[in-house]
Amino acid sequence: MGRAAPKTASSKALDIMNQAISDHRVLTEIDNARLMKLFDSMRRDGVSKVEFDTLSACYYALNADINNLIISAGSVLDAVISGYEDFNYFADNSFTALGNSLMIREVYKYMKLYNLPLSSMSEDIAELFMTTSILMNDHLSYNEIKSGLDHDSASDKVKMMDQLQSFLLRNQKISSHLSSYICDVFSIVSKDVSRKAIIEYLLPMISNYKIALHNDDGYEFIDISFIFPKNTDFDAVFELEDDMLQIISKLDYSPEVKTKISFNFVIIDDGLSDDH
Incomplete structure (x- = not known):
């Protein structure tokens, strides 16, 4: 043949x-x-x-x-x-x-090197750049890209990122540290936890996540949940989450930063997409 x-x-x-x-x-x-x-x-x-x-x-x-x-x-x-x-x-x-x-810093590096107008991007890439901008605490790029996107400004994606932007602005004194902490954890999930999920449990790469703002008796924090598809083995997810938490506990950030953001794994089936 x-x-x-x-x-x-x-x-x-x-x-x-x-x-x-x-x-x-x-x-x-x-x-x-x-x-x-x-x-x-x-x-x-x-x-x-x-x-x-x-x-x-x-x-x-x-x-x-x-x-x-x-x-x-x-x-x-x-x-x-x-x-x-x-x-x-x-x-x-x-x-x-x-x-x-979840390679946020790498996306941002090349995104800034391009500096392309929205007219040169697909909507998916524009959304990726928008999301990357706010995760990197770049509010100027975030606002520029969001204003040029041709979709419902009330979409779940935009609502989620608007919440994160507002949170970072309210915590402006430590916003650069919060952004760095998020990017470090994303990198750990991608390089360490996702690799173990694939090799040991035959689970797909960890790609999807949700961000939610919480207020616990006046203390505001962000919760970031990494999503596994429906019917994923709970024990495997629990072990992987424990691995993640042990690794990130060793990251050198102040308690003020670490208590402002929580990370967890969830199993959900609500129309998982292949982007963020």
């Missing part, structure tokens, strides 16, 4: 990965075997480095292989910045892979 043509191999690889994302599951052994054959075919048939690195970034994201994800996505985005490629679906997919892997 002849090898698949490069375009067919690329599209087939993307279909396999998108199906796993849609099903909220890990890549199966069969998926991985098929992907390795398709990647090999792409190498031999001369798919461009930008396209190959884009697909690699998506693959590494699904496996929570964060170091290789950053290398592959960075290769794509550096090429786009240098003018080698236009801002297109290669860059979109690389940003999405980083965003779905």
